[in-house]
Amino acid sequence: MSKLKTMTLEWTGESVIFIDQRKLPTQEIYVECETYEDVYVAIKDMIVRGAPAIGASAAFGYVLGAQKFNGAFDSAEGLAYMEKVKEKLASSRPTAVNLFWALDRMHRTFESFRNEPDVVKLLEEEALKIAYEDIEVNRAIGKHGAEVLRDGDTVLTHCNAGALATVDYGTALGVIRAAVEQGKKIKVFADETRPYLQGARLTAWELMKDGIDVTLISDNMAGWVMKKGWINAVVVGADRIAANGDVANKIGTYSVAILAQKHGIPFYVAAPLSTIDLNTPTGDEIPIEERSHREITHVQGVQIAPDNIKCYNPAFDVTPSHLITGIITEKGIVRPPYDVELKKLFE
Template sequence: MPDITSPAIRWHGNALSLLDQRLLPGQTHWITLHTAAEVAEAIRDMVVRGAPAIGIAAAYGVVLEARRLDAAASAATLADAFAVLAASRPTAVNLFWALRRMQENAATLQGQPLIAALEQCACDIHTADQAMNRRLADFGVPLLPEGGCIYTHCNTGALATGGHGTALGVIRSAWAAGRISGVYAGETRPWMQGSRLTSWELMQEQIPVTLVVDSAAGHLMQQGRVQAVIVGADRITANGDTANKIGTYSLAVLARHHGLPFIVAAPLSTIDPQLASGAAIEIEERPGNEVRGLQGNIIAPADVHVANPAFDVTPAALITAIVTERGVIHRPDADKMAAHLNEVSA
């Protein structure tokens, strides 16, 4: 099987290379991994991030473990690999979606046939993601106000996916179509994905971007400088509640107050119909040192108590539309979410 590459993920058949996103934009450094445990550590340590990209990396982690086991590879011998990858990050449902697909392929095979099936499945997940993102963007572009300036949070571009992006993919396509005038990118503390990654991605394509501190969003809306907000998602529940990077809920409240569209862009694999509402979503709590310091520089007292939730939940009532690769769910609720999923399965 030939090598498969995307901006942040490269599959070499016997190894997985990940662009170390912790070092961007200052350094471009690739890390090569050979085991499921190494892939899980890379996911946990934010070498790779973004829900779709995490799922792709985890799928390849299973293949690496199967290759290591060789003739002994089976559903039973891969159980530990599935467990360590599933434990790497708890909130992004794409991780578990990808692992379920891999488990389905491991159910009845073993040895070389199993390895071949797993590699094909992982490669399919990887290559299909970019095509899904472009379909999603086609549905999302008409939702953005013509000539408007768009606010986005965190990073949802090619670095966070198999290519093109989800929310940032919509923005990228909207700019190419001449529909929008520019983008505001919130810095996205504490990992600074907006400043380090989103602004960098947009500048590479000469899309006008203005970087702002997260707390400037309300001021920009009040001044009429933002016409819509679009974000990605790490998990969407059966009623349309959405978990995304911490700070998203605040943006939704601000958008509602200022009468602005608040749009969520995510693939179908991000929808978790098993969870009734956002109250059931496990929110990852990350180490306090991520807030006490910034890229190795101490910016707070070493012993100050820190709460560092990585995500928050935006109620469906605050969401104007959820856009997937199969269409748009306007004013999402449980009935509309179920109908959208039923259309997909029909």
């Protein structure tokens, strides 16, 4: 069977192995998933995270589900079983549309070939296509996005939209990587990204491994470094983009966008077409995941808040399209009016 190995995940043919992103940057621990239920837990518990990475992981989870089925796929029982696999994986996290996009694609492949004796092999091939396409797409996003960065620019980014959030290379960090590969000297300010600290733990770790100049700041410092004139552009990723260009991304992105507009700094979103959801009219219809209150009351297991304090912990917010300078995709940079231009990408 074919195999795949990147920083984010490894497909062995019989299991998916993830780097446990909860443990970074102090420990590099790997978790092996041998069933689709294991993959569900890995996504739900954020062992693997980032919209494109979640999609590819779910695709391999779907394959693992098929591998464990002993009956006939062309029977009613076989169809019901694979629908159960799909629904279980789809219930892991609600906001990132790539999850549902990948599972729909896998299930369409299953429905087309479930009468074939090698349907499991065909499903594996489709999951690998999703993974390898993601790498190619990210590099295309990086190439297009690098055009907006000048030699000597300093970029602010929020959360982690790097190799760890994708199969490899990254979306927002892919733009930065591509600019650096072109010989441009680029510096990065990375928001720590409370409460889960993806910027501090993951983005800073990735960029340092690549030798890219990165400065870590807490989230509430973003406005000040903009006021001091230290930021030339903001580049972030996305978990879902509505038909009108509203963008759901990690909580805190909306605040960064408002600050960028206030200081006249261009604000770019880097995301693949699979993140664009034309069936969601505006950001108001995007489901926003609320996560455990413990993520706010504790940091790396250490309690920092009073017992029984009331908490509100949305994992994402929505940035209105009027705050976004451009959306960088594998087909190029889309600019307003987004309700018109996004649709053209799919024609």
